[in-house]
Amino acid sequence: MNAASARLTPTQFGLVSASIVAAVLPHLLRLPLAYSALVLALLIGRWVQRQRSGVRIPAWVKLPLVVLFPVLVILHYGNIFGREPGSALACAMLVMKLVETETSRDARACICFASFVLMSALLFDSGLGFALLLFAALALFLAAMRELEPRPADARKRAWRGVVRDDLRAGTFALAVAVPLALCVFVFFPRLGSPLWGAPTDTSVRTGLGDRMAPGTIQDLLIDDSPAFRVSFDDAMPPRAQLYWRGPVLWYFDGTTWSRPEYFAIRNNAHTLQTIGVTLGYDVALEPSDRHWLLALDMPVEAPDNAVRGADMSLVSRSPVDHLLSYHATSAPNYRLDTTLDREQRRLALQLPAAFNPQARELAQRWRRELGSDEAVIKAAFDLFHNEFFYTLNAPLLGHDSIDDFLFGTKRGFCEHFSSAFTFLMRAAGIPARVVTGYQGGYFNSVGNYLVVRQSDAHAWAEVWLDGRGWVRMDPTSAVSPQRVELGARAAAGASAPWYQSDWLLGLRNQFDLVNRLWNDVVVQFSALRQQNLLAPFGIDKADYADLVAILIGSSTLLLGLFAWWTLRSPRGTGDPLDAAYARLCRKLARAGAARAPAEGPQSFAQRIAVSNLNSRALTDLLDQYVSLRYASALPSTTAVRAFARSVGALRVNAKSPALA
């Protein structure tokens, strides 16, 4: 019987199935729901079928399935290349492999393929918790591989629980032992300077700031607690009220949606920025968003590498942020921006859709007529918000004239509504204005001395252009709910926040975020550059490939050498302790000149010693002791054996005058 073609036992099949579940599940959580359900149903169906009947699946069942999944993928994604469709197809094919798995050769093919699928899950999400779960799945793979080894017939009768537990323990042990070598390879394996093949971009599924603000877009963010970016300041953190993280600036309003004219990213020289007083330097580690925005404090003084600063002072990266991105930025909290406004900008900043929101328009024009100055109109708007409006995340839906509905009807909402309504009023009153989206505030982790800004810190505010002062930030939300700025979105939302944003849970998460940051900092962001500088403390300033390869080979050889030594070491101490102690005694006597002959028993040896010049009371006692321990009882007591071994160790044999030291 060939072991590779033997039919899998239920335990083997179960472990292989579990491995495949572990490989596929991280993808299924992300893939379209119906597709995931189909793949999962096939997996469970196969498992149940195998448990029940165990008949081979005929080809006429398999073939349509093999065709079905690529067709589904193409229907949904348009092609089968790229990360997203590729992983969707890989999951389905892996489950298909399980459908036809009957022998241990098939099962091993499954494990190989599953390893690849598992690894590819990390291309989509490289968070610490997720990564740790996937690492743990490796133990399951190793357990399955171990279980695939042939066993004698009688060993197959054991209950599967015990067998699986043994396998998992062995897998976990192998994984734990592998950590040093894995780390060594990870650190010193030379990184690619540029990718070998282009990484195709995919349509994003991540939440994050968009280049438009429609009703509900920010609301989606406010309930998402995942970190957006982390900041560590070069010096002290500025006060919370200054923590406005500038994102996309929205100019164009069509009645429901604010959006951004594309060409502002290009016209990056059409602005004048004067900084007043100090500037702040800080490092930002931006979580992947698949978008182009880089966040910076109001107002960024210059653009980081590989990014441009648009005319509206928003930072735009040249390529989408599809991996954790770090950059250093400098901002001026006090500034004067665009003291003159060109005709094009003024036109855009005053643009309003016709035939929308007549009441709001009329109110603004009345303010303008009655109050006159820009400042007075702004104050009137702030007073209106402050006196009559409520901050809540559960804002009622708005109708066709959304601004009118909000201002004169519902009067409750959050930053999205306030900034939108405020900008509309300003424009209607003839004051150039625009909506700025981004984040506000953040949680300062005092242990790690950094600020974590979550998606739920997303915010929208307004900027108005005042003659002589340029663009001035106006946050109408702070007029309604000062806590939003002082304490954050969570405090402002009160009881309307979802359950998982409850205080203690969020507090816990904020504390734990330090670990995430360490992970991001040490592992995720480990780059070719960091690798080169790794050896600076040892005198190698910029380690090139040759250095790295040499160190990689050297250190892994060292580690493997340790293991080899452990493997090949002579099995001292594995034998009987009494024999070991007696052997030691004989060695000592041999050194003193009285070697025991190979055929000499302990008693005749003792007689020979007794007449030699080595004779001593202690020695005779020891030899007698050995004889009684070895031969007087079948199992000598452990304590007696230990005592004997100790006395042997303490014995000093001297050819002239042997004595017990």
Place this chain on the structure above:
Amino acid sequence: VNAQATIAAQWSRLLELAERRLPALTRLKRAEALPILLNRHRIYVLPTRFGLVFSAVLLVMLLGALNYNNNPALLLTCLLAAASYQSVFQAFRAIDRVELRALRAEACHAGDKLRISLHFHIDTRPRRSLRVSVEGIETVFDLTPGSDGCVRIELPAPQRGWRRSGRIRLYSEYPFGLFHVWSWLNPEFAALIYPGLEENAPPLPPNGADADQQATRRSGDELAMLRNYHPTDPLRSIAWKASARHDTLLVKEFEQRRGREILLNFSLLGGMDREARIARLARWVCMAESAQMRYTLQLPERRLGPGHGPDHRHACLRELALLPGAAV
């Protein structure tokens, strides 16, 4: 198919050549005295086919992780690679210091299966999923400290006479099937294969002329004597009444009237070829033994018996097994 067969033939020829040229590598050169302790000088390791494929997958994973510049994926790949490659040490330890202490063969006639038991001894570490392969026959076993470590294998025994077990390949792919660790054992051992028994043999030859009518002390019909009890005696043969009168247990021995003692003569079987004669004589020896007869085996150069019992039977079958072949 033809090309495949040619390649296979070439490959085995190459292996034979390697074994001739590199005897130290393959331990073909001579049989060794038992016990044989496996150590690092005679254990060989190579990756299995699964190990090679798995390496290729790891390489693809590595390239993918590097290309996407994804460090967690790279770390995962490194972990899996390190865990799988380090299993080579465990694989080695699976058969390191395994000791073959003894081989025992059961009695076997040519044409039957020869049952050999291999007695292994290990130190304190249990070993899992070990495999022995003798002449292409594979057996899986585990060794645990304290158990007898006995592995039974069955080999075909087509011919009478001494049969060597051939080289024994002890190997394992434990723990993950990625590495093939093996060693050759070539113990000094040969099993005696009794001659095959003739099918449908004629009944035993008529009374030997020189055989006396004799009574044998075997379990028969009439009580012959009482003797002391041995632990193996059946309880029903104990003479309870007689025992009550003595200090020890006594056992009844019955006597059977035996009509004859027979002579099995090799040279009287004329008109048959040599092997057929041997087969018939072997059958007759067994028949006579089971019929509780005394018998004498007359061979061209030796005469065995008259006698009876397992020892006599063995002596007769052994002589028959070791008779030179017809061509000699």
